[in-house]
Amino acid sequence: MxxxxxxxxxxxxxxxxxxxxxxxxxxxxxxxxxxxxxxxxxxxxxxxxxxxxxxxxxxxxxxxxxxxxxxxxxxxxxxxxxxxxxxxxxxxxxxxxxxxxxxxxxxxxxxxxxxxxxxxxxxxxxxxxxxxxxxxxxxxxxxxxxxxDPTNHDTHYDRAWCREQLWPVLESRFPKMQAAIARSSMLMQDAASILNEVLQQDWRHCATEHELDLTRLGQLSSARQRQLLSDWIKGREQYRPSYDMVQRLQNEVILAKPDAQASLHIHPYYYVRYQKKLYRLSREVLYAERLVHIEEVVFQHYQLQQSIRVASGEFRIINQEVGLSASLLGQELKLLRRRGGEKIHLYGRVGHWPLKKAVQEAQILPWLRHTIQILVVDNVMLGVFSPKGFWLAQSEYVVQGGWQPSLISDCIFHRSFSNGE
The missing domain is CATH 3.40.50.620 (HUPs)
Structure with a gap:
């Protein structure tokens, strides 16, 4: 009707x-x-x-x-x-x-x-x-x-039960309750609008779509923390998560011991804490090491202004103040998958040190570290591709005005990198 x-x-x-x-x-x-x-x-x-x-x-x-x-x-x-x-x-x-x-x-x-x-x-x-x-x-x-629709009177459904059984009882006691409840919803809309203004301030202060700063979150009141977490988990979905789920995220992940590998699966995402940040990750990102195959050795040839895609992202070959010799352009270079135990002499740093330490110092997220690849020619390390960019290694090929790969975009996990495209 x-x-x-x-x-x-x-x-x-x-x-x-x-x-x-x-x-x-x-x-x-x-x-x-x-x-x-x-x-x-x-x-x-x-x-x-x-x-x-x-x-x-x-x-x-x-x-x-x-x-x-x-x-x-x-x-x-x-x-x-x-x-x-x-x-x-x-x-x-x-x-x-x-x-x-x-x-x-x-x-x-x-x-x-x-x-x-x-x-x-x-x-x-x-x-x-x-x-x-x-x-x-x-x-x-x-x-x-x-x-x-006959289901409008089928009290098996919550709304029909409310309309057919609960409504007459309440209305017999409170004849004007329909208008009163509707008015309450309008007042709640005003309150929700005010809360949303505060929430947007907290979003700008603490969060991006996939990352939340726990230090800044801790500066908020408990109520504002719950509101922000609820809205952040909701993301682009229509409905917010339950109160219990927000509590679980706080207790099991945010407040877990610092050395704990804390994570929580709230469909379809995984919520993982690393250091002082909370990350929302898809299964494809969190388990990319298992899902995406990266060859142990990949052969590549580079030219200036060429865009290349490696496991850690997309890069462009450009000239910089210091870089690799032009004699290497067009030559066959090797990309080696990181196996562990490697050492690197970073350009501008004194001596060799473990690549693992460089990765930790750069705060590369644990679930991205498998994408690190080492650029080599004739068993000489030229540099390292990482999600934070290309790290130039000290070698006889380093010259003034040489070329380097420059990071364009972060890791891409939806395809295989076995051919090094």
Missing amino acids: DSMLLLHLMSVLFPHQTRAIYVDHQLQNMSVAWGQLVQQQAAALNLPCILQKVSVATGNLEQQARQARYQAYRQHLQPGEILVLAHHQQDQAETLLLRLLSGAGVNGLAAMQQLDIREDMTIWRPFLQLSRAQIEQWAAQLGLDYVT
């Missing part, structure tokens, strides 16, 4: 800008017939209509159906378009109540916004301040044809 009323009003207000989409979850025997009714009503209003079937994954049916529905919306939304939904005041109050019972925080209790601007879409809910009684009266005056 509310969706059909919205369809009619949009045809009046925006007759040349409105398209209808009917999402068929294929969960009801009558779902195809309902789609035909929507299509007929849209045709009568001269509106284009899309019938989109979706498959609902197993698990929480209400949540999975919602995800499938929004994925269908994203599929058909064009840049600059707005998704208009018919959620009303009772929907808002039910959402807040159900989230309260699930232990949601301020953001969850803010429920639905009338104008919801997201990264991937903008949603407008023009009925959010209208009661169901007002919508019923309006639909009756217009004589709208609509169907009622």
Whole structure:
């Protein structure tokens, strides 16, 4: 009823800008017939209509159906378009109540916004301040044809249970509770907006998308730490992690002993602490040493301005104040995979010292160290490719105005480097 009323009003207000989409979850025997009714009503209003079937994954049916529905919306939304939904005041109050019972925080209790601007879409809910009684009266005056989904009365589902059983009990005691709860959601939206301003300050102070400074995090209050961690774990996902998961990250990783190899898997990422920072890593990055094959020996030929890709990233061959002799350009050079125990005489430093020590001093992250390769000609070490750049070694090939590989971008793990491309 509310969706059909919205369809009619949009045809009046925006007759040349409105398209209808009917999402068929294929969960009801009558779902195809309902789609035909929507299509007929849209045709009568001269509106284009899309019938989109979706498959609902197993698990929480209400949540999975919602995800499938929004994925269908994203599929058909064009840049600059707005998704208009018919959620009303009772929907808002039910959402807040159900989230309260699930232990949601301020953001969850803010429920639905009338104008919801997201990264991937903008949603407008023009009925959010209208009661169901007002919508019923309006639909009756217009004589709208609509169907009622029987699952709306199936108390197996949380929202239907709330509407059918809990709602009448509460409303008998608090007749104006629907408007009161909806008003609470608006107040929560104000609070959430203020908290978000603080959160954005903390983001800028402590975090990037995949890295969090634990020293700076520790300067915040406990409440702000939890809020930042929750939002940081959420990343680009729609929902924040549970309170328990945030607590686990704090207790098992952040507060673990300094010498512990602390990590926590929160799908799909791994959260790993190294020194005073917390990292969010994909499985491909954390286990790249197992997943990406790097040859023991790779033969390469270099030319000036050439871009080369090695295990530790992409480099360009350029002239610098000090570098390698031009006589090496075009020659066959060897890239050796680091095996352990190597020593290097870094240009500008006194004496040889273990490559391992240079790696530690450069604070190269443990899960990236397997990408280190050594550039050699005639058993003479020319330098080392690392995720932090190329380290020039002292040798008879070092000259003024010579060439060096210059780092362009960090490690690329989605392909094999066995051919040294």
